[in-house]
Amino acid sequence: MTFLSETRSPVFHKILNREYFVYYALILVIAFFAVVLSETAFLSTPNFMNIIRQTTPITVMAVGMTFALAVGHIDLSVGSVVALSALVCGLLVDVVPWPVAVFAGLSSGLLVGLINGVLTEWLKVSSLLITLGSMGVISGVARVLTNLESIPITNDSFTYIFGSGSFGPVSVMFIWTLLALILGWIFLSKTRFGSHLLAVGGNPTASRALGINVVKVKITAMVIAGGAAAMAGMLYAGRLHGARYSLGEADLLTVIAAVAIGGTSLFGGRASVAGAVVGSWLMGVINNGLILWGFSTNEQIIARGLILIVAVAIGVKEDRR
Amino acid sequence: MTAEYHVPDNALEVREVHKSFGGVQALKGVSFSILKGEVVGLLGDNGAGKSTLVRCISGVHPQDKGEILINGQEVDIKSPQDARDQGIETVFQDLAVIPNFDVSKNLFLNREILSSNPILKFFGWLNHKEMSRQSEIALKRLNSRIPSFREEIKNLSGGQRQAVSIARAVNWGADIVIMDEPTAALGVEQAAQVNNLIKLISSQGISVLLISHNIQHVMEVCHRAVVLRHGRAAANVRIEDITPDDLVGLITGAKRAA
Numbered sequence: 001m002t003f004l005s006e007t008r009s010p011v012f013h014k015i016l017n018r019e020y021f022v023y024y025a026l027i028l029v030i031a032f033f034a035v036v037l038s039e040t041a042f043l044s045t046p047n048f049m050n051i052i053r054q055t056t057p058i059t060v061m062a063v064g065m066t067f068a069l070a071v072g073h074i075d076l077s078v079g080s081v082v083a084l085s086a087l088v089c090g091l092l093v094d095v096v097p098w099p100v101a102v103f104a105g106l107s108s109g110l111l112v113g114l115i116n117g118v119l120t121e122w123l124k125v126s127s128l129l130i131t132l133g134s135m136g137v138i139s140g141v142a143r144v145l146t147n148l149e150s151i152p153i154t155n156d157s158f159t160y161i162f163g164s165g166s167f168g169p170v171s172v173m174f175i176w177t178l179l180a181l182i183l184g185w186i187f188l189s190k191t192r193f194g195s196h197l198l199a200v201g202g203n204p205t206a207s208r209a210l211g212i213n214v215v216k217v218k219i220t221a222m223v224i225a226g227g228a229a230a231m232a233g234m235l236y237a238g239r240l241h242g243a244r245y246s247l248g249e250a251d252l253l254t255v256i257a258a259v260a261i262g263g264t265s266l267f268g269g270r271a272s273v274a275g276a277v278v279g280s281w282l283m284g285v286i287n288n289g290l291i292l293w294g295f296s297t298n299e300q301i302i303a304r305g306l307i308l309i310v311a312v313a314i315g316v317k318e319d320r321r
Numbered sequence: 322m323t324a325e326y327h328v329p330d331n332a333l334e335v336r337e338v339h340k341s342f343g344g345v346q347a348l349k350g351v352s353f354s355i356l357k358g359e360v361v362g363l364l365g366d367n368g369a370g371k372s373t374l375v376r377c378i379s380g381v382h383p384q385d386k387g388e389i390l391i392n393g394q395e396v397d398i399k400s401p402q403d404a405r406d407q408g409i410e411t412v413f414q415d416l417a418v419i420p421n422f423d424v425s426k427n428l429f430l431n432r433e434i435l436s437s438n439p440i441l442k443f444f445g446w447l448n449h450k451e452m453s454r455q456s457e458i459a460l461k462r463l464n465s466r467i468p469s470f471r472e473e474i475k476n477l478s479g480g481q482r483q484a485v486s487i488a489r490a491v492n493w494g495a496d497i498v499i500m501d502e503p504t505a506a507l508g509v510e511q512a513a514q515v516n517n518l519i520k521l522i523s524s525q526g527i528s529v530l531l532i533s534h535n536i537q538h539v540m541e542v543c544h545r546a547v548v549l550r551h552g553r554a555a556a557n558v559r560i561e562d563i564t565p566d567d568l569v570g571l572i573t574g575a576k577r578a579a
């Protein structure tokens with residue numbers, strides 16, 4: 001027994017820390033594909049830049065979702081908000097100056113987040129149910145909005161800034177990823193606001209007793225999640241030069257799996273923005289590797305599901321501690 | 322003695338406090354006072370009105386009638402924030418701490434120290450360093466056995482967690498700390514730690530109003546006991562003048578105050 005406890009030195013403990021799990025997983029997965037796909041261009045800078053380009057909308061959504069989970073909420077409507085905001089922006093971008101269209105697109109997501117947050121507090125039900133409902137409503141609205149038609153976006157400034165542009169080999173998407181990482185990390189870890197978010201998620205009763213406005217904090221978290229999803233909508237529209245009702249449709253599972261594997265608790269109080277970003281890269285690398293290996297979308301969906309289950313299994317063990 | 326007579330170093334005095342919930346008269350005119358640095362036990366059977374009285378003092382719900390005086394001055398306590406502004410802090414039985422936060426973050430929750438840089442301050446940028454420094458001092462002041470201010474609360478025992486709650490109250494400059502059954506959720510050893518902490522903060526001039534069902538704890542840490550019965554102060558006795566059995570008698574009503 002003594003031997004065992006001696007081997008579990010602080011350093012050893014630290015290395016095994018849950019926080020680092022997602023980094024190890026990313027390295028392992030890259031190493032695995034590098035071997036299996038050694039004949040392909042998997043292990044190359046252009047391919048990794050490509051992965052970032054593909055993944056950035058997920059990354060941005062994952063950072064937003066981290067805020068919702070931090071307070072103990074979840075936002076199932078993020079995928080549908082992607083489509084809504086992209087369509088709102090796409091419908092307006094040729095009618096009004098493009099920044100106004102972007103403002104409108106982002107506002108639609110913030111508004112959905114606000115409604116989600118207010119309804120959850122007002123009806124005092126789980127955000128899971130409220131956002132399940134709003135997911136349905138918004139996907140419906142997105143379908144009706146354009147009669148299932150795609151909207152092409154030809155505005156070069158818009159498409160350049162929101163995903164298609166690049167500085168030499170560096171895609172603007174990389175800059176958006178960095179921005180999401182830095183802003184998210186600062187707000188969650190460095191500010192009073194982030195501290196209150198995590199406090200509310202960790203022990204709402206205690207937070208209320210200490211004078212924190214719990215309702216306001218929880219609603220704000222949902223607004224952030226909605227806003228981030230709308231931002232992801234802009235990035236899809238910019239990268240694909242168009243908007244369509246089906247944008248973001250398949251992203252919910254990917255986003256939740258990315259955040260969960262990154263070390264954020266699905267029950268509030270523990271959250272990591274860096275983990276969510278790296279988690280989204282992990283999902284991106286797995287998708288990319290499976291495609292290069294010749295697998296289809298179906299296997300990718302299976303992989304995502306498995307990752308979410310693994311993440312939940314590890315996370316629950318941590319939360320019960 | 323006239324009604325205007327003030328004992329100069331009364332930290333807290335309640336006078337004829339009434340509170341009803343619909344038809345239920347929970348408090349029917351309760352009066353008592355606490356000296357500076359005094360530990361007063363608030364006792365009484367279930368439903369006697371202890372928590373109701375404490376909630377009036379800590380601003381959770383204001384009383385219907387009667388006065389609350391701090392240092393001889395009548396004060397208007399309408400919200401928990403008002404109570405805090407008057408130097409009254411409440412420590413709850415159910416361990417009001419955030420499990421994933423370290424000791425320092427718990428001590429400063431909702432009273433964070435922000436960066437002195439005006440721009441960073443505007444964004445609510447935390448000054449972790451200063452909070453850590455002050456946490457270390459706060460823990461030293463309470464001789465606490467908490468290993469480090471960096472320790473996450475979930476790694477601490479119940480007694481240590483309660484010590485963090487008490488440290489938070491003291492650290493926020495409380496002159497009066499109200500504790501509603503602070504040891505109810507704790508084992509023997511840990512309750513003893515909390516009791517020692519109560520004695521210590523009392524010796525530092527802080528007044529404590531301690532609600533407890535544990536006669537032994539009351540005999541050990543309190544200077545005086547106020548017994549509530551049916552919404553009235555049925556007895557107000559010095560601990561050295563009473564036996565545990567008599568105290569129990571006062572609570573159950575088997576014995577009347579002299």
Ligand SMILES: Nc1ncnc2c1ncn2[C@@H]1O[C@H](COP(=O)(O)OP(=O)(O)OP(=O)(O)O)[C@@H](O)[C@H]1O
Pocket residue numbers: 342345346347365366367368369370371372373374
């Ligand atoms: N919010 C409320 N609404 C209605 N009645 C209440 C409320 N709070 C307390 N009461 C009633 O007031 C009376 C006193 O309750 P209180 O909680 O103050 O008792 P207590 O002395 O703290 O009891 P215990 O030892 O069980 O904690 C009880 O009859 C209770 O039912």
Ligand SMILES: [Mg+2]
Pocket residue numbers: 371372373
């Ligand atoms: Mg009570």
